[in-house]
Amino acid sequence: MTFSREISAENEISRELNSLSENIAELMRRHNVKCATVQVQIKNPQFRTISRQKKLERPTYLAKEISAAAMELIRGSWNFKNPIRTMTVTGATIIA
Numbered sequence: 001m002t003f004s005r006e007i008s009a010e011n012e013i014s015r016e017l018n019s020l021s022e023n024i025a026e027l028m029r030r031h032n033v034k035c036a037t038v039q040v041q042i043k044n045p046q047f048r049t050i051s052r053q054k055k056l057e058r059p060t061y062l063a064k065e066i067s068a069a070a071m072e073l074i075r076g077s078w079n080f081k082n083p084i085r086t087m088t089v090t091g092a093t094i095i096a
Helices: 010-030 063-077
Strands: 002-007 033-043 049-060 084-095
Touching (some): 002 010, 010 033
Antiparallel strands (some): 002 084, 033 084
16 A cells, blocks of 8 residues: 555554555455465655565454554564555465
């Protein structure tokens, strides 16, 4: 998702992650799949990109669990003083 403006506050990032996670979870439930890995990709205004992923303890299609894993990745690898222009959340799926 490319934002209409740069975001950097942790609560803004969390809100956007929740929205992205809801979309992913809905698609997974519709197709009867769960994700075993969550990946986050962030791009700053200068197009510097980081990508991180996390293997989940158990596969899920719950937005809350996807969002929590994504936020954990961001907290561990992003300085919240730096703005985010684009953020992507991906769930690597397995058949449910």
